[in-house]
Amino acid sequence: MAGLAAARELRREGLDVTVLEQSAGVGGQWLYDAATDGGDPLGMASVHSSIYSSLRLNSPREVGGFSDFPFRPTNGGGGDVRRYPVHGELLRYIREFCDVFGLMDAVRLDTTVVRVAMAPPRRDGSLRWTVRSRHNGDAETEEVFDAVVVATGHYSQPRLPSIDGMDKWRRRQLHSHSYRVPDSFAGEVVVIVGCNLSGKEVALELLRVAKEVHLSSKSTKEAMTPSMSKMLARYDNLHLQPLVEHLRSRSWRRRGRSPSTTTASGRCTSTCSRRRSRRRSRSWASRSR
Structure with missing residues (x-):
């Protein structure tokens, strides 16, 4: 959620934004993955999400959303309308947030950041960043950005x-x-x-x-x-x-x-x-x- 919130705010300032997401969809921890680190049951390997099947939020939905985009039940019914809903309801909210503010065109899914380092400074002395990433296991690519926001979240x-x-x-x-x-x-x-x-x-x-x-x-x-x-x-x-x-x-x-x-x-x-x-x-x- 932090990365999407940052992307929205930076776009509102007129900046060109690219979001690199390692999973196949947005949602971070809230993107439920039935797979686990089978060969590494203590979880130190590759699976990102810690969500279990029956997990419900332990804080009310009123404090789980953005101030100008409340976390409300869907207008057409369906989903989990409870005050402490299941994890899939929060994932629905995150996806709706992306759709309403048109963020998905800035997101590259299945893209893992391998390295972030300072790029050679420009002639005027301003600094830039080199970001090396890999998409779907393909060869690594490098790009240069003016700034980097680290929004990797917690609980992984x-x-x-x-x-x-x-x-x-x-x-x-x-x-x-x-x-x-x-x-x-x-x-x-x-x-x-x-x-x-x-x-x-x-x-x-x-x-x-x-x-x-x-x-x-x-x-x-x-x-x-x-x-x-x-x-x-x-x-x-x-x-x-x-x-x-x-x-x-x-x-x-x-x-x-x-x-x-x-x-x-x-x-x-x-x-x-x-x-x-x-x-x-x-x-x-x-x-x-």
Whole structure:
């Protein structure tokens, strides 16, 4: 959304704008992709979107749109008219924004930026930028621009925690970035590392199919909110646990507790942009009996 908003404002100032988009459509994170990084379940590879199938917005639509282009339900009905709609409704809004303001003619889809560097200065001393990109896997091309706006957004790169034994764990490990649907966790015992919004939402989905779901939090006292208390009272197979400190071949150890057997380990530790980050992450994992 940031790139499209910037493109609109720059065009209003009379500037010539080119938007380079790596995906097959506009929408960024909100362009749902059922594919995941299958060969890299912790999500450090190529898939950009972190959206899972049932995701709904956790902020009301009134604050999700631009001030002069409100995020309203479609006039003709259809779609999701709820105040907290599913992710596809926001994608519809983004596409409508592009259509209304005629932005698509400035967008190059399936185009990945490979390198951005300063170009040799002009004779008058003004600076320019060389942008190298690749379209659909073709040969790289270089172009020179007067200015570059970096609008790559957030939530495309998982933040992974540091857990002893994680690199030797041979059961399933998955970051929520690569989670889409709960079906493959049927009958499993799952521990989810991270107890904020994504951890709770994924846990509620897994509870329908998994044998047990353990939510691991660095502070069980802080995690025991009124909503968490209701979740624990409602589901017998949901358990709140201290922070995971160690992963073994068939078990995991919580802080101050004896080892427990599990079949999957997941990380719901948030995501960031593909810039370098030193902040910690949350995640989850599973293992079938």
